Amino acid sequence: MSDLLDATAREIARAVAERKVSALEMAEAAIARVHARDGAVGAFLTRTADLAREQARRVDARLADGETLPLAGVPVALKDNMCLSETRTTCASRILEHWIAPYTGTAVQRLLRAGALPVGKTNLDEFAMGSSCENSALGVTRNPWDLGRVPGGSSGGSVAAVASGMATIALGSDTGGSIREPAAFCGVVGFKPTYGRVSRYGLIAFASSLDQIGPITKTIEDAALVYETIAGVDPMDATTVARSVETALDGLREDLRGLRVGIVREFDLAKLEPDVRAVYEQAYRDLERLGAELVEVSLPTADYGVATYYLIAPAECSSNLARFDGMRYGLRVEQADVGATYEATRAAGFGDEVKRRILIGTHALSSGYYDAYYVRAQKARTLIARDFEKAFAACDAIACPAASSAAFEFNAKSDPVSMYLMDYYTIPMSLAGVPSLSVPCGYVTPAGARGPLPLGLELTTPLFTERALLGVAHAYERGTQHGKHHAPPSLESAL
Ligand code: GLN
Numbered sequence: 001m002s003d004l005l006d007a008t009a010r011e012i013a014r015a016v017a018e019r020k021v022s023a024l025e026m027a028e029a030a031i032a033r034v035h036a037r038d039g040a041v042g043a044f045l046t047r048t049a050d051l052a053r054e055q056a057r058r059v060d061a062r063l064a065d066g067e068t069l070p071l072a073g074v075p076v077a078l079k080d081n082m083c084l085s086e087t088r089t090t091c092a093s094r095i096l097e098h099w100i101a102p103y104t105g106t107a108v109q110r111l112l113r114a115g116a117l118p119v120g121k122t123n124l125d126e127f128a129m130g131s132s133c134e135n136s137a138l139g140v141t142r143n144p145w146d147l148g149r150v151p152g153g154s155s156g157g158s159v160a161a162v163a164s165g166m167a168t169i170a171l172g173s174d175t176g177g178s179i180r181e182p183a184a185f186c187g188v189v190g191f192k193p194t195y196g197r198v199s200r201y202g203l204i205a206f207a208s209s210l211d212q213i214g215p216i217t218k219t220i221e222d223a224a225l226v227y228e229t230i231a232g233v234d235p236m237d238a239t240t241v242a243r244s245v246e247t248a249l250d251g252l253r254e255d256l257r258g259l260r261v262g263i264v265r266e267f268d269l270a271k272l273e274p275d276v277r278a279v280y281e282q283a284y285r286d287l288e289r290l291g292a293e294l295v296e297v298s299l300p301t302a303d304y305g306v307a308t309y310y311l312i313a314p315a316e317c318s319s320n321l322a323r324f325d326g327m328r329y330g331l332r333v334e335q336a337d338v339g340a341t342y343e344a345t346r347a348a349g350f351g352d353e354v355k356r357r358i359l360i361g362t363h364a365l366s367s368g369y370y371d372a373y374y375v376r377a378q379k380a381r382t383l384i385a386r387d388f389e390k391a392f393a394a395c396d397a398i399a400c401p402a403a404s405s406a407a408f409e410f411n412a413k414s415d416p417v418s419m420y421l422m423d424y425y426t427i428p429m430s431l432a433g434v435p436s437l438s439v440p441c442g443y444v445t446p447a448g449a450r451g452p453l454p455l456g457l458e459l460t461t462p463l464f465t466e467r468a469l470l471g472v473a474h475a476y477e478r479g480t481q482h483g484k485h486h487a488p489p490s491l492e493s494a495l
Pocket of ligand 1: 173
């Protein structure tokens with residue numbers, strides 16, 4: 001059983017469907033694995049062993065009734081900004097530390113309906129604001145490849161759970177890079193679908209024009225499987241798009257012949273450390289070797305992405321987080337009057353980064369500054385989206401680094417801007433809404449690292465072309481095999 005935990009979701013679901021192993025046995029194996037490993041990794045804020053067992057019994061019964069369940073018995077980890085009924089859902093914030101979700105969000109429901117087993121809720125930067133998981137108010141998550149380093153963020157717990165073999169698949173949320181950057185840091189696949197593809201019903205909002213849920217997996221094939229399961233229109237989320245979700249699994253390609261891959265002129269690899277640069281140069285050569293024609297494309301406004309994002313995202317968060325005032329959800333620091341209760345609750349409940357964003361956002365939206373900041377940022381966003389449209393007239397997919405370095409050590413980025421710059425390569429795609437993923441593309445061993453650290457190649461395609469994107473990524477993954485270590489080879493010895 002514990003061997004099967006290192007298999008892919010497809011392999012597990014097949015073994016469970018063929019009754020070679022029961023879902024309950026898978027649940028027990030995953031629970032034992034979490035027990036053995038999470039002390040060192042710290043991926044989970046809440047373990048849901050009983051729910052996993054209960055769900056496994058249901059899955060076994062449904063299989064006995066002859067149902068077909070594409071994710072039967074597959075252990076799944078859920079980022080703790082997604083509601084799971086009757087389970088603590090914290091956003092890694094003091095303000096929601098003891099809040100119990102009253103319902104289950106759509107994407108999670110769809111996974112459960114397909115037979116997945118929820119093993120726990122994973123750590124994140126508070127309200128998904130950050131790139132290292134260090135902004136969590138409730139725990140530390142370590143990178144399974146080097147326990148002295150961050151897993152990335154904000155979906156750090158979800159990627160660490162998959163990378164350390166505690167869950168086979170996970171859900172993350174990506175607003176400016178929070179699935180792709182941590183996936184790159186932990187050597188797994190992280191996929192942000194097109195904005196509007198996956199329902200956010202039950203995802204606690206950070207920046208609503210950007211937030212998107214997506215899969216974190218060991219392979220592209222599994223990412224396609226999870227994507228097909230969770231994507232599609234949902235009456236509970238009016239931003240979901242009523243377009244049919246093409247099956248992604250049968251679009252997976254074995255080579256890249258006839259494909260034009262765009263290399264972005266402005267993303268000059270010379271800006272990177274030489275060892276990191278060498279990995280990306282090799283990745284581009286591998287795309288060519290697999291049959292792609294490399295073409296240069298330009299995203300002239302991409303450089304404004306970080307500045308644009310850090311107006312739009314805080315503006316939206318200042319509005320979304322206004323609901324946490326001690327009246328309806330979570331923490332309440334009772335004072336003599338309502339105003340003082342709001343203030344004391346929010347002062348005690350939110351961490352520094354969340355407060356910083358609320359302040360920036362409130363300022364950017366205030367009369368007198370609205371046009372200068374918020375409106376200009378919206379205009380810049382439009383230009384960035386147009387840059388992608390133009391680039392995609394000349395290529396079928398864009399390839400670039402998912403992050404400018406491998407995972408860094410704890411406390412390495414003490415000023416907020418250096419942390420914000422971690423999303424330099426992921427934010428433009430979020431602003432444009434286009435589907436984008438990170439797939440393992442090689443390793444570097446920086447001075448002081450305890451072993452090799454993974455890097456991720458970011459691949460991006462036009463709006464609503466997830467099938468093509470997964471197809472390209474699958475060919476790259478098959479043709480290079482960088483992700484073949486499903487768990488970090490050093491993990492066993494580190495534990
Ligand atoms: N790191 C970015 C931020 O802090 C992106 C976060 C995310 O995608 N949720 O906002």
